Amino acid sequence: MKFADYITVYKQKINEAIKSIWDSKIESIKNSFLKDYYSEIRKYFLAGGKRIRPLLCIATYNAFKEEKDEKIILPSIGTEFLHNASLIHDDIIDKDDFRRGKPAFHFRFRNYHEKYQLKKMSPSDFGNSIGIIGGDSVFITGLEAYLDNEFERDLNLQAINKYEQAFLKIINGVLIETDMVNRKTLSIDDYIEMVSLKTGALIEKSILIGANYSKADSKSCELLSVYGINLGIIFQIIDDILGSFGDEKLTGKPTDGDIREGKHTCLLIEALNKSSDLDKKRIIELIEKPEMSEAEVQEVRDLFQKADVINSCKDLANKYYEEAQNALDKLRLKINNSEMEFFEDLLQFVYNRSF
């Protein structure tokens, strides 16, 4: 089954499971501010998202099953909570008030504050405070996916273990990225380590949680793990390219953010490794400025082009694509054809995406 068909079959069911968790919270609460708060979280969750992580969990579960069942839908949404929680906290840290054209979670509460003229706190402090708490709510509520479902307790405890590991890896990835901004010399290996943690781990664990519930053998889990981490790495490489050279109308993301933040994207690392000493010096000079003009952002982009970094990064993505495909090939006889098609199609989609 193609990735798009999987979306058609499962996305609505995934959304229903997400809704039911927040609905039960909203219903059980009397306090009107708490009702507003949980309603806003619910709205935030349902505002968009392809649900790649739950879909990967479901597909992996199905890959090993002779007969499909829907027990997996509830536990599949756990990592989607973790993903959203980390977006909520990241947007506060990065001071991003919008994500994919929609208000960030903390920004929604800044507006709430302005509307109700709350006292004793500035709108911005109020928004950030509710954002910090909001991320916490979402992180911990994700555990409910594993605490009350139709699977054995043993499997649920394994799933929680993976949820915890994924969370710790994301945190380590974000910390390494924060520290990277302050370092002068960086290799592509450092970058790959960082994105494996920041992006790869959660995709990998979403897959392994599905494998856990279908009791897949350990050799298959190893191969799935390679596929998952590499899928995450490719996703991030392409994200970096689109973040400076994408079509804003398609990505919903401004193409100057990464450059202004001095983010150590694969583009920047490749540019620093491949440019002449003079160009390299100029790039560093530009990205270290606390504020950059539009012309300066464009100058960095031009220097990236001069070093032909898009092609280098595509080559890099290609290397991980081949490794992921290789892992899939070894899985071919062990998993159902329909899910094999899903995994291959998703790999192509992530590699070729322009949004």
Next chain:
Amino acid sequence: MKFADYITVYKQKINEAIKSIWDSKIESIKNSFLKDYYSEIRKYFLAGGKRIRPLLCIATYNAFKEEKDEKIILPSIGTEFLHNASLIHDDIIDKDDFRRGKPAFHFRFRNYHEKYQLKKMSPSDFGNSIGIIGGDSVFITGLEAYLDNEFERDLNLQAINKYEQAFLKIINGVLIETDMVNRKTLSIDDYIEMVSLKTGALIEKSILIGANYSKADSKSCELLSVYGINLGIIFQIIDDILGSFGDEKLTGKPTDGDIREGKHTCLLIEALNKSSDLDKKRIIELIEKPEMSEAEVQEVRDLFQKADVINSCKDLANKYYEEAQNALDKLRLKINNSEMEFFEDLLQFVYNRSF
């Protein structure tokens, strides 16, 4: 066994268990920034704290055991992680740079930033960012107390369930408190609901996690639950009194913070309920000011005294003290004498404390 004796017997062991979790993280990491980060978390954890929550968990476990064992020490530390995680996030939200005379977690990283002259982020933003991530690290790592210990998986899953419930209740309590600042009329019942969630729930769940591991009967759990929530309520009432009328040298906490923040402490609520219309108007006028002078803070304190609120709040604490003692009396024949003594002694300690 008295509370102080329990500290003597167990505090070192609790600290060893906490250390071992952070040490294993520090050892497994190569990246130097991550090493600094986890070392700082470890230092923060070991800087102080009476470990009331782990002690309550251990004592409850022991209360139902004919022979004691040390299996409970590792799972007992889970709620201490949750407690510290919420302090880390609260200190960012409340902009408290110190806690009990020591630098808050986010403030440590503000200093780190200044020392290493990191780029692209102000020291304050850097401190807050690492603080947000730091709280996340701590509350997810708390799960390790239940993921790898000597108990049955079934009991561990129950413990995780209680950890999740406690976390959600703390969050709801903090949100209700945030919203309270914006409300004009408040009853003591609203206050009790808020502190039951914010402070009572984690104490209650620490106890119930101990009861869970010793497989206590459900009637005992109900009584323990009443004891725990009431202990939390008393703790918070006394905390409010000490927060405006305590001895800073003993509490390590300035006595103007709550008044300046316009926090809806039991003192303020009682003062608004008991004062003349004129005094009430003046109190509201003062606490709604964005900035208060020292003289204005003292004026609020004087108006509190005029309304005799310390005694009203002590009476309030007394009511919950009696309920807690009542629950203990009903437990007397079901639990060991040694732990009965611990519970009674702790109740008195929390009620009578001046620090």
